[in-house]
Amino acid sequence: AQTVTQSQPEMSVQEAETVTLSCTYDTSESDYYLFWYKQPPSRQMILVIRQEAYKQQNATENRFSVNFQKAAKSFSLKISDSQLGDAAMYFCAYRSTGANSKLTFGKGITLSVRP
Amino acid sequence: DVKVTQSSRYLVKRTGEKVFLECVQDMDHENMFWYRQDPGLGLRLIYFSYDVKMKEKGDIPEGYSVSREKKERFSLILESASTNQTSMYLCASSRRTSGRTAYEQYFGPGTRLTVT
Numbered sequence: 001a002q003t004v005t006q007s008q009p010e011m012s013v014q015e016a017e018t019v020t021l022s023c024t025y026d027t028s029e030s031d032y033y034l035f036w037y038k039q040p041p042s043r044q045m046i047l048v049i050r051q052e053a054y055k056q057q058n059a060t061e062n063r064f065s066v067n068f069q070k071a072a073k074s075f076s077l078k079i080s081d082s083q084l085g086d087a088a089m090y091f092c093a094y095r096s097t098g099a100n101s102k103l104t105f106g107k108g109i110t111l112s113v114r115p
Numbered sequence: 116d117v118k119v120t121q122s123s124r125y126l127v128k129r130t131g132e133k134v135f136l137e138c139v140q141d142m143d144h145e146n147m148f149w150y151r152q153d154p155g156l157g158l159r160l161i162y163f164s165y166d167v168k169m170k171e172k173g174d175i176p177e178g179y180s181v182s183r184e185k186k187e188r189f190s191l192i193l194e195s196a197s198t199n200q201t202s203m204y205l206c207a208s209s210r211r212t213s214g215r216t217a218y219e220q221y222f223g224p225g226t227r228l229t230v231t
Contacts, residue, residue, distance in 0.1 A: 009155075033217035044119075045205065045222040052217050091157060099212045100146070100165040102173065103220060107157035 002027045004094050006106035013082045014114050020067075021077045021109050023092030033095045034068065034075045035103070040088040048090070051075065079111075087113045118142070119223040121206050127229045134193040136226050138206030145211040147189035148220065149173075149181060152203040161204075164189055165211065196230045203227050 003026045013019035025034070036048040051059045051068050058066050063083075067076045079086055092106040122137035140147065146165050150158040150173075160173030162181040170181050178200060182190045189208075193200055204227075207220040 006157075035217070035219065037222075044224050045207075047219040050217050050219060095217065097212065100163075100171070101212070102148070102160055102163055103158075105158040107155060 002029075002032075002094050002096070002104050004092055004104050004106040006092055006109050008109050009107070010110045010112070012112045012114060013079070013086075015082055015084060017082055018078060018080045019082055019111065021079075021090055021092075021111065023075045023077070023106055025073050025075065025092075025094050027073070027094065029096060031097050033097065034066075035093040035095070036064070036066070036075075036077045037091045037093060037105075038086075038088045039091065039108075040085075045091070049077065082113050084113050084115060087111060119206060119208055119221050121204075121223040121226050123226050124224060125227050125229075127231065128193075128196050129231055130197060132193075132196050132230075134196050134228065134230075136191040136193075136204055136206075136228070138189045138191070138208075138223055139187055140189075140208040140221070141187065142208065142210075142221070143186065144208035144221075145186075146209045146220075147183065148207040148209075149179075149189065149191045150205045150207065151175070152205055152225070158205065161191065196228075198230050201228060201230045 032053045034051045039045040063080045091108045093103045119140045148163040149161040164183040180192045206223040209220040210218040
């Protein structure tokens with residue numbers, strides 16, 4: 001079974017600075033998907049960014065980018081120019097490529113942003 | 116925009132009561148999911164469904180059942196609520212995987228259930 005590990009329960013960043021959230025996973029599959037989800041306080045969980053394992057290029061979405069290291073099974077999220085609205089819980093998630101496969105989540109990391 | 120709604124944001128029930136949590140999505144998604152979220156444990160999958168009347172057990176199905184009679188609606192049922200089922204419950208939906216596209220899951224706002 002696949003596992004997703006987020007070893008840091010909390011992180012803090014100064015507004016306008018850059019922060020990196022780490023995630024590692026364990027799998028024997030060669031093709032899969034990885035996601036970062038954001039859950040703001042008392043608000044709905046939303047997708048931040050996704051990465052298909054067959055793509056070598058790291059995904060980017062505006063201020064959010066990933067560092068996908070397939071051999072190391074590492075999938076970190078970098079947030080540039082941090083904003084107060086980035087304060088949230090962030091979850092890393094893994095999914096196999098099967099049509100009905102499920103998401104496996106890490107335990108999450110709480111990010112606070114200092115003004 | 117995809118919308119996933121859940122019947123209640125907050126719910127308080129007594130031990131032994133039968134509890135229904137309802138989830139509705141408006142994007143014709145094939146797949147629907149129920150998770151519970153607990154501090155320090157992340158999200159854990161209870162049940163999921165990839166078609167009407169179909170269901171699959173997730174990682175922690177004990178004490179729960181589900182129903183999917185219509186494509187847009189997925190219900191989670193606690194047959195006899197217990198205090199250890201006090202938690203945040205999240206519903207999600209997604210398109211069925213096609214090709215090599217990683218379709219995301221869309222989440223509802225959650226139901227915070229307290230069992231006393």
